[in-house]
Amino acid sequence: MNDEPCPKPPAQGCIIHFTQLQTNLFGQLLDDLTASIQPFYIPPAGPLPNVLKVLQNLFKTMTSLSLRDKADLFAATELPITAYEQSDGWSAALIAATQTTLTELYAFSLLACVSSSIKDDWVIQIRLAETNLAGVSGSTPPVISGTVLTLDGGNEQTFLSYDPVTLLSTDGAIPGIGFTSPGVPFTTSNMGLDVSVVLTGQQPEAFYYAFSMPQSAVITGMTAQFIPSDIQISGVFIAVRAQLCQADPDVSPYVPFDGIPDTLIRLRPALFGNTARITCEGSLNDLNVPIAAEERLVLVFTIVAETPFGPSPPNTIQGTLSATITIEPANPSDPQIDQIIPFASQTLVSLETMEGGTPSAGAVVGFGFSENSMFPPEGAPFVVSSELNSFTIPIPFGGTVTSIAAYFGLLSGQILTDSFTIFVSLNRYNPSNNTITRVNNLSFFLINIPAGTYTESSPGIHGLSNMFPIEINVNSGDQLVLLFSVSANTSGQAAIIEGWVSGGLSIGP
Known part of the structure; x- marks a missing residue:
């Protein structure tokens, strides 16, 4: 499919032309931007700088922008990147720099040659990001009251891939403590929201990385991070996801582990352009996911892709991954989990x-x-x-x-x-x-x-x-x-x- 300009652009006020891929990606990145401005992301930790870096990758591909326009957009996004990475919390200077970026993106979106409904959606996202920004002043790191199981991945390279026809994940990976699995075959459906994996499907080697929960518990939070290797992604943008999968202790080892819906993490940002210096992150807070004693669990990373435009975009990404799971006893009378x-x-x-x-x-x-x-x-x-x-x-x-x-x-x-x-x-x-x-x-x-x-x-x-x-x-x-x-x-x-x-x-x- 060719990456054609958006159909039926509005005639009045239309200056910046978008291809269909650029339209879809800009909308996704605005969603990523909004999700990145949250009280539980305390600078310098958090995905906001990486979202802005992918926005810069997008601007580079837009032939309808003049060199001066690109320079202005780069300056508007580079300032909060630097401020964020050098801040300890949401400082007044960082908030001001981020607001300047949102104002610039608002003006940019108004000049886009896209349908009025798409433009309205973009404006709503930017206003929501501004609302979030107004609420982060003085925010403090969230209090973690449970036990944190850290799956650091051992900084080992692995690969994630998707089917170029269905655009759904075919190979995911599992982080452990001090190690990461190689690519593991997965099946996904419902636009990648439903994950299923058979860990014994490659016998005798298999990929059996599932552990058993030693007592009943509640999962109250999760984080996930993926650092891709340096590659160039064009003609498509790729979303990274992480999810906790579960299987009962009574069932056969051949029965698939299925994703727990409330534990799906959408890592931000979506990947496009040069992935150097990009880190994808995601977090879930205030969860209340019950886990029975002896349930078997495995945390998996997968990727899905937006409809590709142009020839043969990459469908495999290498990188490192890690995650945390915060766990509390299911009942106040249960033994404390240290x-x-x-x-x-x-x-x-x-x-x-x-x-x-x-x-x-x-x-x-x-x-x-x-x-x-x-x-x-x-x-x-x-x-x-x-x-x-x-x-x-x-x-x-x-x-x-x-x-x-x-x-x-x-x-x-x-x-x-x-x-x-x-x-x-x-x-x-x-x-x-x-x-x-x-x-x-x-x-x-x-x-x-x-x-x-x-x-x-x-x-x-x-x-x-x-x-x-x-x-x-x-x-x-x-x-x-x-x-x-x-x-x-x-x-x-x-x-x-x-x-x-x-x-x-x-x-x-």
Whole structure:
């Protein structure tokens, strides 16, 4: 489709011609601008400077603007960019500079050769941005009362892509703690608002990065950030989104994780032109999203595109991503959540028994990594791979374990002639000698696996332990992992059971 000028421009007062793409993008950026002027964005943090940078990219493409017009628009947008990045809060100088920009954009929109309805929409957006600006004076950072789970992504590059025909996401990515997944196949519908992902769809490697919620809770806030690599985007503009997806513990690991509607974050700004120095950000505040104990969660980033104009715009973007989730107990009487430690196997794990039905090999699980390990002789150290160190982040402060959740989703096609018991224990990882040791002799719980034929529709195996015979204390700096093993209940047969693992641990004072 060609990027033709907007049809039927008004004859009077029409000076600046817009193509259809420029019309759509300018409207989107005004929406991004309005969303960026909020009390919960405290300069220098927040997306406003990046929205203005993409506006500058738009002005560069507008052949109907003279060099002087472009210079004036650049000056009007550059001043608040500099003021914002150098401010500590919404200063009077920053507010004045931003108001000057809004006034300039208002005059710019009145001279646009677009339909009156589009022009009216632009004016409404600019007035709304001015209203928001009037309300940010003296704003302070929001008070965060819950526990913040930070998924920093490890500053690792990944890629996001969309289908050039449907314009919906085909590959997303998942941030972890110290790592980011490679591209993960996704399906989206409803203009990208409904996200669905099967984390076991690429077996045996899979992308199983889902963790289990260790106790019932409420999500009260979220943030997301995407920093694209330096590329040139033309003929299309691209929107980045992040969303928390959920699956019940009772369902098969082959059942898709579906997006929780209230957790969809639209990152600002939409991407167009040169992406150097651009950061996309988004935030959700005052959420009230209940999460049941043992629900499995994964946070995903995706992209969607506006209708492309011109030949072959890029449909894949590389970059780094990160997010936070703010969590509070579901009820005032529930244990306080000081920290949440997520666990996810990423790949299939194998649990093995020897003749006699006793465990012979288990799975050591961090967050985003697992390995299958033979059990050492009694009294010998349990040695694991040094790679585990990258997926077990030291906890910031000590406390008492209040709950542990675990999920085991069996690989389809297995036939178990006996029932089995999964033994889940909490262990410390020691990076100095790559060994694990149980936190204490009672830091474990049991989950039963019934006999039967397991298919893609078989339910997941899961358990929750929040009543321990003695306190399980952990210390600041501990690196915690879960160890899964299995034993046969009756037959004493040797067996291998394969599946994917989720887990979660809550720590109170």
